[in-house]
Amino acid sequence: MSAAAPLGRVAPRILVAPDKFKGSLTAAQAAAALGRGLRRRLPDASVVEHPIADGGEGSVDMVLGHGFRPVVCQVRGPLGDPVRATYALDGETAFVEMAAAAGLGLLPGGTPDDSTARTASTYGVGELIRDALDRGARRIVLAVGGSATTDGGAGLAAALGAGLRTASGPLPAEGGAGLLDVERLDLAGLDARLAEATVVVACDVDNPLTGPSGAAAVYGPQKGAGTETVALLDRALERWADVVAAATGRDLRDLPGAGAAGGLGFGAAALLGAEVRPGIDTLLELTGFERSLAGADLVVVGEGSLDEQSLHGKGPVGVAAAAARAGARVVAVAGRSTVAADRLHAVGIERVHTLAELEPDAGRSMRHAADLLETTADRIAAEWLSTPSESAPPESAPPERTPTR
């Protein structure tokens, strides 16, 4: 076959599986825009859209299209005000997104500050789990990420019946900073139904609870914490970990994922016996991703910003790993990317297209993200058509991968 012959290229099977483009498009909207661009240039292609989430905001929406029904209930928001939160239920399986009760987006004006970083609590997440148990759920998948909290899951534990005590009585303050005063944890009142339930934490990151890679140090600043508050929250989480270890006889502060969602990963693992798993893998399983992936020649992943955090278990990287196992090629689309090409190749992404290439102004790029994604998809399709079918694509395929076409 001649090097330029586009044999087998005009009717590929393409899977479009982006995460949300935060602040501009949901994952479903991003997938639809990419799908439009691909179908326009490749009208004979089979283009399947499978929008994804990795445990953070948007995770409930992802499972609702796949057999789960929504349950709405009123619980305490991150600062104690009532919020209406939706979780998803399918028989005995409940899918609870922590961000629905304690996410950054629930703060007044959606804006965190140093004070909210200290006081935000996961109490409402515990209330959602209690509601699911009341409705007969015995398998709880807790999707974590996008949190406003750094309380190590202490609020969740309190809502489920654990007693947090100071030297002289009940711990008065909720939120991470209040944990500086915690002396003892009483588990006698913990909801007994949890003993028969399995809990899985679907985690968006693999950080430990404390220290330089911990919840406060890495994610505190995005929740409004200044330098002093980061240090204070880290000390508070250390204290909480000591108290939990004394009550349970296990110290899980270094568990990968313990630091997810301000330490909710830790609290759920230590107190609910939760298994901590990469969120993206859990969500892909729950939504039948393998079926969407079957036979795909090319997979398009994406998210608003590809950065170092993306490499720690975030959505696009998890999808790229699944695609690589299935022998499909992977390209990424992002609003912006700060990850070096060789780092992306190492996780199976052969090329990244950024919207910044088309529209350098960040504000305009966010406002016109759908159109820009459509144009980018058209470019991806054009590149696909111009790539010889039996050789690597022009940019650089990762050496260990074998295209199946």
Ligand SMILES: O=C(O)[C@H](O)CO
């Ligand atoms: O919520 C957070 O702290 C981040 O999304 C990491 O889990």
